Amino acid sequence: xxxxxxxxxxxxxxxxxxxxxxxxxxxxxxxxxxxxxxxxxxxxxxxxxxxxxxxxxxxxxxxxxxxxxxxxxxxxxxxxxxxxxxxxxxxxxxxxxxxxxxxxxxxxxxxxxxxxxxxxxxxxxxxxxxxxxxxxxxxxxxxxxxxxxxxxxxxx
Amino acid sequence: xxxxxxxxxxxxxxxxxxxxxxxxxxxxxxxxxxxxxxxxxxxxxxxxxxxxxxxxxxxxxxxxxxxxxxxxxxxxxxxxxxxxxxxxxxxxxxxxxxxxxxxxxxxxxxxxxxxxxxxxxxxxxxxxxxxxxxxxxxxxxxxxxxxxxxxxxxxxxxxxxxxxxxxxxxxxxxxxxxxxxxxxxxxxxxxxxxxxxxxxxxxxxxxxxxxxxxxxxxxxxxxxxxxxxxxxxxxxxxxxxxxxxxxxxxxxxxxxxxxxxxxxxxxxxxxxxxxxxxxxxxxxxxxxxxxx
Numbered sequence: 059x060x061x062x063x064x065x066x067x068x069x070x071x072x073x074x075x076x077x078x079x080x081x082x083x084x085x086x087x088x089x090x091x092x093x094x095x096x097x098x099x100x101x102x103x104x105x106x107x108x109x110x111x112x113x114x115x116x117x118x119x120x121x122x123x124x125x126x127x128x129x130x131x132x133x134x135x136x137x138x139x140x141x142x143x144x145x146x147x148x149x150x151x152x153x154x155x156x157x158x159x160x161x162x163x164x165x166x167x168x169x170x171x172x173x174x175x176x177x178x179x180x181x182x183x184x185x186x187x188x189x190x191x192x193x194x195x196x197x198x199x200x201x202x203x204x205x206x207x208x209x210x211x212x213x214x
Numbered sequence: 215x216x217x218x219x220x221x222x223x224x225x226x227x228x229x230x231x232x233x234x235x236x237x238x239x240x241x242x243x244x245x246x247x248x249x250x251x252x253x254x255x256x257x258x259x260x261x262x263x264x265x266x267x268x269x270x271x272x273x274x275x276x277x278x279x280x281x282x283x284x285x286x287x288x289x290x291x292x293x294x295x296x297x298x299x300x301x302x303x304x305x306x307x308x309x310x311x312x313x314x315x316x317x318x319x320x321x322x323x324x325x326x327x328x329x330x331x332x333x334x335x336x337x338x339x340x341x342x343x344x345x346x347x348x349x350x351x352x353x354x355x356x357x358x359x360x361x362x363x364x365x366x367x368x369x370x371x372x373x374x375x376x377x378x379x380x381x382x383x384x385x386x387x388x389x390x391x392x393x394x395x396x397x398x399x400x401x402x403x404x405x406x407x408x409x410x411x412x413x414x415x416x417x418x419x420x421x422x423x424x425x426x427x428x429x430x431x432x433x434x435x436x437x438x439x440x441x442x443x444x445x446x447x448x449x450x451x452x453x454x455x456x457x458x459x460x461x462x463x464x465x466x467x468x469x470x471x472x473x474x475x476x477x478x479x480x481x482x483x484x485x486x487x488x489x490x491x492x493x494x495x496x497x498x499x500x501x502x503x504x505x506x
Binding site: 060061062063064065066067068069071072073074075076078079080082083084085086087088089090091093094096097 | 234236265266268269270271272273274277278281282285288289292293295296297299300301302304312315316319331332334335336338339340343377378379380382383384386387390
C-alpha cells in the first residue's frame with residue numbers, strides 16, 4: 059500500500075496508451091463506422107426512391123396499356139369501316155363492269171344480227187333472181203329488174 | 215491455497231502485498247540478516263516491511279506488468295479492429311468492439327459539448343483499460359499467485375486497480391489534462407476563476423484560492439479513491455471467501471456458492487466502476503473547456 063515510482067510509471071503508461079488510441083485506433087474505426095452509416099442511409103434512401111419509381115412506373119405502364127387498348131380499338135374500328143367501304147366499292151365496280159359487259163354483248167349481238175340480215179338480204183336478191191330466171195325460163199334483164207328485186211329485198 | 219503453516223491473517227497479508235522492486239538504503243538490515251552495502255541496492259523486496267522501507271524509490275512490478283500488459287491487449291484488440299475496419303458488414307468480435315466504440319462515442323457526445331479530438335479516444339482508453347484491469351478481479355484469487363509462487367515469485371497481485379499507485383496514476387493523468395485544457399482554453403481566465411470564485415472580491419483571494427484548489431484536487435482524489443476503494447474491497451471479499459476454504463471441508467460448499475455469488479455481483483461492479491471513471495473524466499474535462 060505504498061505510494062512509489064509505480065505512480066509515475068502509470069502516468070507515463072496512461073499518456074502512452076491514450077496517445078496511441080488517439081493516433082492509430084480511434085480515427086479509422088470512427089471513420090469506417092461513419093462511412094458505413096452513410097452507406098446504409100444512402101441504401102435506404104435509394105430503396106425508398108426505387109419503390110417510389112416503381113410505383114410511378116406501374117402507374118405509367120397502366121396508363122400506356124389503357125392508351126394502347128384505346129388505340130387498338132380505334133384501329134380495329136377504322137379497319138372494319140375501311141373493309142366495308144372496300145366491299146361496297148368492289149360491289150359497285152362489279153356492277154358497273156357487269157353492265158358494261160352486258161351492253162357490249164348486246165351491241166355485238168345486234169351487229170351480228172344486222173350483218174346476217176344484210177348477208178341474207180343480198181342472197182335473197184340473188185336467189186330470187188335465180189328463181190325467177192328459172193321460172194320464167196327466160197333471161198331477165200338484170201339491170202331492168204334490179205330495182206324491183208332490190209325493193210323486194212328491202213321489204214324482207 | 216494457503217500453506218499449512220500459514221495463518222489466515224498471514225494468507226490475507228500475503229495476498230495484499232505487491233511484488234516490489236526497489237532501492238534499499240545503505241546499511242539496511244535485510245530479512246536474512248545481511249546488510250545492504252554502500253550506495254544502497256536495487257533488490258526485490260522480501261515482505262511488506264522491506265517494500266515500505268524502500269520508500270518512493272520502488273516499483274510494483276506486478277501492478278506495472280499487468281497494467282501495461284492489459285493496456286497492450288486493449289491497444290492490440292482495437293488496433294486490429296481499426297486495421298480491418300471498413301464500411302462493409304461487420305462480424306463477430308468487430309461487432310462487439312464497435313458496439314463499445316459507439317457506446318463510448320455516444321456518451322462523449324452527450325456529455326462533452328466542445329470540440330476536442332482527444333476526449334473520445336481518451337474515454338475509450340480509460341473505459342476499456344480500467345475494465346480489463348478490474349476484470350482481473352474475477353480471476354480466482356489464488357490461481358496466478360500460487361502458480362507464480364511455484365515458479366519462485368513470492369508475491370503477486372494481479373488486479374492493478376487495487377493498487378493506489380495505479381488508480382492515482384490514472385487520475386493524475388486526468389488532472390494533468392484538466393490543467394492543460396483549462397489553461398489552453400481559458401488562459402488567464404483560469405487563474406481568475408481560481409482566485410475570484412466563489413467570492414468575487416480581492417480581499418477573499420486567499421480563501422478563494424484555497425477553496426478552488428481543494429476543489430480541483432478533489433477531482434483526481436475522488437476518481438482514484440473511488441476506483442481503488444471499490445476494487446480493493448471487492449478483492450478483499452474474494453480473499454476472505456477464499457480463506458473460508460481453509461476452515462474445513464464443511465465450508466467448501468457455502469464458500470463456493472459465496473464465491474460464485476460475489477463474482478456475479480462483481481461483474482456489475484467492475485463495469486460500473488470503469489464507466490463511472492470514464493464519465494467523470496469526460497465531465498471534468500468538459501468543465502475545463504467551459505468559459506464562465
